[in-house]
Amino acid sequence: MSTLTKPNHIGRKISRIRELRDMKQEALAQALGTNQQAISILENSETIDEDKLIAIAKALGVTAEAIKNFSEEGVINYFNTFNDSDNNFNSYNTCTFNPLDKLVESFEENKKLYERLLQSEKDKIEYLEKLLKEK
Structure with a gap:
C-alpha cells in the first residue's frame, strides 16, 4: 500500500495551505463559523463542495483554483526562484x-x-x- 498522498485530495491540500499560512484549525474554524472538529473532518475529506471550497479559500486568503492546483513541488519551486542567480533581488539588497x-x-x-x-x-x-x- 502506498503512503503517498493522492494528488487530488482537496482536504490534505487545504490542511497544507493552512499550515503554510501558520493558521491553526481553530482559527480556520472561527473564520468559517464552525468548530475545530468540523475542520478536521473537512481536511480528511477527499472532495469538498464547490461553495464550501470557495469559502475556505477566502478564509485562507487564496483562490479556490489555488487550492485545487496546490502542490508541494510548486511551493518548493516558487521559493527556490529567490535563490536563482538570474534574480537580482538579493544582489541589490543594500540599505539607503x-x-x-x-x-x-x-x-x-x-x-x-x-x-x-x-x-x-x-x-x-x-x-x-x-x-x-x-x-
Whole structure:
C-alpha cells in the first residue's frame, strides 16, 4: 500500500495551505463559523463542495483554483526562484539610510514630544492654580 498522498485530495491540500499560512484549525474554524472538529473532518475529506471550497479559500486568503492546483513541488519551486542567480533581488539588497541615524532621529522626536507634553501639563497646572486663586 502506498503512503503517498493522492494528488487530488482537496482536504490534505487545504490542511497544507493552512499550515503554510501558520493558521491553526481553530482559527480556520472561527473564520468559517464552525468548530475545530468540523475542520478536521473537512481536511480528511477527499472532495469538498464547490461553495464550501470557495469559502475556505477566502478564509485562507487564496483562490479556490489555488487550492485545487496546490502542490508541494510548486511551493518548493516558487521559493527556490529567490535563490536563482538570474534574480537580482538579493544582489541589490543594500540599505539607503543609516539605521542608527534613524534611531537617533526617533529618540530626538520622542524627546521633543515629551517636552511639549510636559509644557502642556505645566500650562494646565498654572491655569488651574489661577482659577483656584480667583475663588
